[in-house]
Amino acid sequence: MRNILRSLLCIAVPGAVVSWAEAGEPNGHSIVDNVVLDLSTTADGVTACLSTVQGAKLSGPYGVAVTALSAPAAWDEALPKTVAVEEDYFTLPLRIDLKRRGGTAEPGRVQFEVGACQPQGMCIPVELAVDTARIALASHSAPCAG
Amino acid sequence: MKANRRELLIGFGAAMLTGGLSRLAEAAAPGSWVLYISAADCRVGRTWEYDHRAAFVQGLQKNGIGFRTVTVSSLRDPREDAAWPADLKWIRDSYPNMKGTPWFFLISGRTIQIAANSTDMWRTRLAPMAA
Numbered sequence: 001m002r003n004i005l006r007s008l009l010c011i012a013v014p015g016a017v018v019s020w021a022e023a024g025e026p027n028g029h030s031i032v033d034n035v036v037l038d039l040s041t042t043a044d045g046v047t048a049c050l051s052t053v054q055g056a057k058l059s060g061p062y063g064v065a066v067t068a069l070s071a072p073a074a075w076d077e078a079l080p081k082t083v084a085v086e087e088d089y090f091t092l093p094l095r096i097d098l099k100r101r102g103g104t105a106e107p108g109r110v111q112f113e114v115g116a117c118q119p120q121g122m123c124i125p126v127e128l129a130v131d132t133a134r135i136a137l138a139s140h141s142a143p144c145a146g
Numbered sequence: 147m148k149a150n151r152r153e154l155l156i157g158f159g160a161a162m163l164t165g166g167l168s169r170l171a172e173a174a175a176p177g178s179w180v181l182y183i184s185a186a187d188c189r190v191g192r193t194w195e196y197d198h199r200a201a202f203v204q205g206l207q208k209n210g211i212g213f214r215t216v217t218v219s220s221l222r223d224p225r226e227d228a229a230w231p232a233d234l235k236w237i238r239d240s241y242p243n244m245k246g247t248p249w250f251f252l253i254s255g256r257t258i259q260i261a262a263n264s265t266d267m268w269r270t271r272l273a274p275m276a277a
Contacts, residue, residue, distance in 0.1 A: 061187040062221060088189040115187060115221055121265025123188045123221045124246030 028135035030128045035116045037128040038144075039135050045076070045100040046132060048112060049144035051093040055119040060085040062115025062123070064096065069129060071108030076101045089117070095144035107133030178259070179212030180272060181237060183249035185221040191248040194265050198273075205276025221247040 028039030028046075034056035038049040048066075050058065058064070063084030072079050076099040083096060098110070111129040118124065182199075184191035203213045216234060218226040224244050237251055238244065240258060250268045252260035252275070262268050 057189075059187055059189055059221070061189070088192075117188075117190050118264070121190050121194070121268070122246050122248065122263055123185070123190050125222045 028130050028132075030130060032128050033116050033124060033126045034118060035114055035126045035128060037112055037130065039110070039130045039132070041132075041135055042097065045098045046110070046135065047144065048096040048098065048110075049093050050090075050096070050112065050114065052116070057089040057117045058092065058094065059115030059117055059123055060087040060090050062125075064090075064094065065111075065113040066096065066098065067111045067113070069109040069111050071106050074100055074106040074108050093144045107131065178210075178252060178254045179214060180206060180275075181234065181249075181251040181253055182213065182215045183218065183224055183244075183247055183251075184215065185218045185224065185247040187219075188221045188247040190265060194248060194268070198265075202273065202276045209275060211275060218247070224249060 028037070030037045031053070034052050034054045035058070036051045036053060038051075040047050040049075050064065052058065061084060063082045065080055065082045067080040068075055096112075109129055109131050111127055113125060113127045115123050116126040184195065206213050214234070216229055216231070218224050218229040220226075224247050225238050230238050236256070237253065237258060241249075241261065244263075246263070248263070248265065248268075250260075250262040250272050251258055252272060260271050262271050
């Protein structure tokens with residue numbers, strides 16, 4: 001019986017870790033439809049680092065739309081805002097800095113929307129949302145060194 | 147008279163080919179046409195247009211298959227109402243969860259025979275019709 005329970009635990013724990021890592025946002029890390037978002041805190045706000053896996057690309061003309069899903073007044077710029085380039089695709093990793101309004105540390109939910117062009121030959125809109133409260137204790141190092 | 151293994155394989159291959167072609171012919175009945183949905187900000191679609199569109203349309207015409215295009219403003223909304231001509235909206239309405247671009251449809255009468263939402267699917271399912 002103990003062996004069976006141990007086996008079940010061995011199956012369940014890695015499964016839980018995988019689903020937590022893929023769908024969740026531990027320390028501001030999310031992966032959706034081959035788009036990877038890493039959000040980390042900086043002295044005056046947050047830094048988002050967008051990259052991809054599996055050969056996906058981010059459409060330049062589609063851009064990256066940044067939206068404050070809550071507490072929009074906490075940011076030192078008008079949101080939503082869209083960053084776009086004329087080139088077919090963004091050069092990755094793509095770093096976006098968001099400054100907080102003077103001294104504010106109010107947590108909020110921020111969404112990044114991109115046009116993700118998949119290796120199968122299609123481009124789809126992808127939304128990644130992160131709760132900034134979750135990254136309060138995350139690494140302060142810049143995540144976009146690539 | 148004994149058929150050897152090679153002859154059997156050739157026969158099997160021929161039967162598969164004949165079956166495949168007849169299925170394609172059935173799918174692309176006279177009066178069929180292909181609808182292509184693209185978006186101004188979809189570089190995958192733009193690349194397909196540059197690399198394959200002319201030859202594909204020419205091949206379709208040769209086989210009596212038409213070709214139409216709907217271009218939406220952004221891949222964000224391939225169902226953009228203003229971009230769809232009234233006579234094609236029934237196709238859009240058949241796919242309420244249409245997401246991203248490009249899309250390819252093979253239409254016969256008022257029936258969608260094939261729907262493909264990537265250039266990979268186009269290559270395997272629609273490109274043979276222009277061969």
